Amino acid sequence: MDDEIQLISDGDGLAVVGDPAAVERFLVSEGLPSEDLGLQRLGSVLSAGAGVAQAGSEIAANSGRWVKLTKESAQLVQKHGLRRSSKTGLSTGALKGSHGQIKGFVEFAKGPGTLLTNPAVLAGAAGIMAQLAMQQAMDEITDYLATIDKKLDDVLRAQQDAVLADMIGVDFVIEEAMTIREQVGRVSEVTWSKIQATTMTIARTQAYALRQLDALAEKTERAAKIGELAKSTKDAELKVQEWLAVLARCFQLQDAIAVLELDRVLDASPDELDRHRLALRAARNNRLDLISRSTEHLMARMDAAAGTANNKVLLHPTNSREVVQSSNHVANTIVDFHGRLGIERDRQSCD
Structure with missing residues (x-):
């Protein structure tokens, strides 16, 4: 009997749906790590009507695995020529084969009875894929924050500003909601009501952190003398990672809210x-x-400062060296931050 593997890509991940054994053989043959898609959650998207019982039984019989879209898995999407819908932004298709051996590409429209031809199920699968991508991004930010010597909680607690102090409470509320979701399997109206008011606090904190980064860039830009430049770049070196940590936590919490929001919808x-x-x-x-523009502006000011210092190295060797070192440290910190958030940029350090 032929196996049919159904594929769907949203640009961030790839879902592989089909008979559990066939899905496993396909992923092993392609050498792709994966995690459970959670197809069983899609029962709630099916409303009364013809074909609902059949769709429900197909969901129960099929396995769904999710693969993060890396360079290797993106090549897989191109390899099998998935068709992209301009309406949904999704690339979809099905592969026919026997015992895991791929025979060719088949469009969903040509395969009646295919699980993902049901618009409601397809939308539900795409929603879950978006959640998985954001949850993985959240995990990567957690890893990033763990590498910072000065813990984010310490940064927030040391601040007297009410905007940052409020973030501690928001953090607790959202973490609690995510825990309840994991235990219950859904987001109830009660749980959702607890987090609705948190979005404004996070947005306000993000704006505050961006203003602090802009202030560091402006201070460096205004420095007229090499001594002032050395001081401003050193200040930036000491402060920039703290504000990037705040931004990273804001972004992580916003992703968490989006995960909860998709569950609620x-x-x-x-x-x-x-x-x-x-x-x-x-x-x-x-x-x-928004984050990219602000951090890119600060990086540009650091590069300009390093260039100025290099031009004055003979007259001011000590200060010039300090400016270059601080500028490179700030720029490398921002590049690392960009990588964690998925902002790509190529940069070479100044000598």
Whole structure:
């Protein structure tokens, strides 16, 4: 009997759906690590109507695995020529084979009875994929914060400003909601009501941290003498990682809220799930662009400072060396931060 593997990519991840044994053989043959997609959660997106029982039984019989879209898995999408929908932004298709051996590509439209031809199930699967991608991004930020000598909690608690102090409470509320979600398997109206007011606090804290980074850039830009430049770049070296840590935590909490929000929409208004997923993706990209512009501006000021110092190294060797060292430290810190958030940029250190 032929195996059929159904594939769906949203640009961040790849879902592989089909008979559990066939899915496992396919992933092993391609050498791809994966995690459970959680197809069983899609029962809630099915409303009364013809074919619902069949779709429900297909969900129960099929396995779904999720693969982060890396360079290798992205090549897999290209290799099998998935078809992209301009409406949903999803690339989809099915592969036919026998005992894990791929015979060829088959469009969903040509394969009646295929699980993901059900629009509600496809939207639900895409919603879960978005959640998995954001949860992995959250884990990567957790790893990033763990590498910082000065813990984020220490940074927040040392601040007298009410904006940053409020973040501690928001952190607790969202962590509690994520724990309840993990235990219960859904986001109830009660749980959702607890976190709705947290978004403004996170946005306010993010704006505050961005202003602090902009202030460091402006201070460096205003420095007229090499001594002033050495002081401003040293201040930036001491402070920039703290503010990047605050930004990273804000971004992580915003992703957590989006995960909870998708669960709430899946439960309460499943017909709006696809539009909501796309809206959340656009909002997330906007936040990345905002953070990127601010950090890129600071990096440009550091590069300019290093260039100025190199031009004055003969007259001011000590200060010039300090400026270059601080500038490179700040720039490398920002590059690492960009990598953790998925902001790509190539840079060479100044000598």
